Amino acid sequence: MSDAGVSFVVPVFNGRRHLRRVLAAIGREAAGRPFEVLVVDDGSSDGSAEVPLKLRDPDLRAAIRLMCGPGRGAAAAINMGIQDARFPIVAQVDQDVVVQRGWLEPLLRALDDPTVAAAQGRYLVPPGAGLWSRMSGRDLDLRYSSLGSVDTDHVCTGNTIYRKSALHLVNLFNEQLGYGYDNDLSYRLRAHGYRLVICREAGAYHYWRDSFAGYLSHQFGVAFGRLDVVNAHPRRMTGDAVSGALMLLHAPLMLAAIAAVVLAAASAAVGVHVAAGVCGALAATLLTFLVSERCAAGVKAWRLTTDRAALFFPVAHLARDAVWAYALVAWMWRTIAHGGTKPTDSMPRRAPDVAGESRVVDSKVLVLIPAFNEAENLPLVIADLRLHCPSADVLIINDASTDATHALLPGLGTAWLTLPERLGIGGALRAGLKYARRHGYNLVARMDGDGQHSAGDLARLMAPVRSGRADAASGSRYLRGVNAPGARGLAQRALALCLTALTGRTVTDPTSGLWMFGPRALHLLGDHHPGGYPEPELRLLLARHQLAVREVPIRARQRHAGRTSLTPARALVAFARTSLAVLVTPLRRRLRSAGD
């Protein structure tokens, strides 16, 4: 195993802060063996996706594959990476874990034994870490120190290498879990007879969220995920080797203590002093037990690690227990009231509408062609479409043309709309998108009527939207590094940079007119597709509603005939409009589409 190739899978969601160090450490560890790094960006808005592109080490840059995650949580993102992994070993490293020198070798040696499915490294507290990080780290140190041997029944993700065949055998991670998917996988691997081991020699720095609020929100997720796991594996009610029964008991005991305090206060207020006394005594007993247990643990951890941060355990873990009690109530409420939990429930940072089925099953595609005085080009465009996308339905939106377009339409063999007044591209597209919605289309493409887009490119735009990896795809003429010449190219690039910064996703062609929209984009844009010269504003609008846009390289052609409507004066107006949109759109409230 020691010379085997390794596929690193790094799921990323707004992890720009440590990502460069994480990737550089991976590159250093993997040097000298075949490897690849699958960075699965799950819709970050902080520009995480650009970090891999800016790495200095050319070998590492070449080994990185940047993937666009499905936006359904970490487990789904990791699964996507595993499914695309080329090598038999999958090393799963989190966006806040920096592996240390000599991390990979001992882990690979552990996997030499064919019964071992996964080997986890040891989490280290980075130097200069704050109090909260140190406390989290010391807690882990203490919990792992109680493990008798290297064998365990639970390995965490994020600092771990897996045998890919074993992962496929148990059907990868459970994507329904937000946190706790690593516990779930560990239990399932063990049930298949695999061994899981911990290598103390393989160290990795873990950069925790170093604040009280960060600590508590992390703990909420941990507790919520644990409840999902226990629900799926009832026999694990008493925990595992790393998180024992005593630790899990903290949550219900804390909940009981809080309930006792509330009852005592209520009884005292009503005047039933006996009940108040009993409840108060119960609460005091429970809290004393919890605090003294944590005091003992703190002292033990301090002796073990000589870090005095461990002495804060009683205070911090009491707050943690309160959050766990809250998570217990929230979990029960969601399970009873909403009939189950979603992976997003343990992760408050994700918008709820990102979850759920996003693969587009219905393959009916409608191609919208907004046309103003394109009578000469339309027949050629339609012929091109019939050749390359014979199954697609076509809707031409005649934007009050003054040439022969109107007479031409019935003979083209497509559906068409005729706007009685000229609305411009935005209005024409809104009408077309409404038509698509009312006729039950789930995938809608947009191409220009002047013949500058090839229908062959349209087919390639369909893939990311149909697979659910993006809500919209846009054809980019400049993704392969060739830019438009002259002042126009310069303006395009400036706009692209600006949009990249604002949307957190790489934009190379801000004015592309070739698009593919998925169901969620369709729902939004039928009412709210921007007008004017809408393409840059469209990007901002989609980003504002957390819809993922993916660029696909296309070839640009010259228009077949006629002239572009973009004169210098109009370009100036377009520039002014776009600048205003750039300033205003990120500040606007999110829109709700009315539907039909």
Added chain:
Amino acid sequence: MTNVVQIVAVAVSASLLVTVIDLVHRRRLREEYAFVWLIGALGLLGLAVWRNSLDLVARWLGVYYPPAVLLLAVILAVFIVSLYFSVVISKQRQQIERLVEELALLEADVRASRTVASTNVVPNAAGERQQAAGDAHLG
């Protein structure tokens, strides 16, 4: 002299007020847009009746030439009114765009149902003819 100015000013403001009310009365001006003008006309009337108010406001603002305050107020009022109308026009433009979109969709629907209707009529007519022929044959 001053009395003559005052009388003219009161008369003009009052007639402006009456005109606005009359326009509303004859439904030539909708109520929501009439309020802007009513407030303007009432303000002018107030100034005409109580002329000292202009001097008071000017002194309070520290303006040496009182009529400048009047000009300032008028410019501000016109500015606000035109901003208001821009908002109204924007809203109307959005409504028109929606209507145009819906009209185009409706026209396509009508066209589609007409095509269905016309394709349905032909076989029915043929069937009737056949039936008639059958009847004749029987007869």
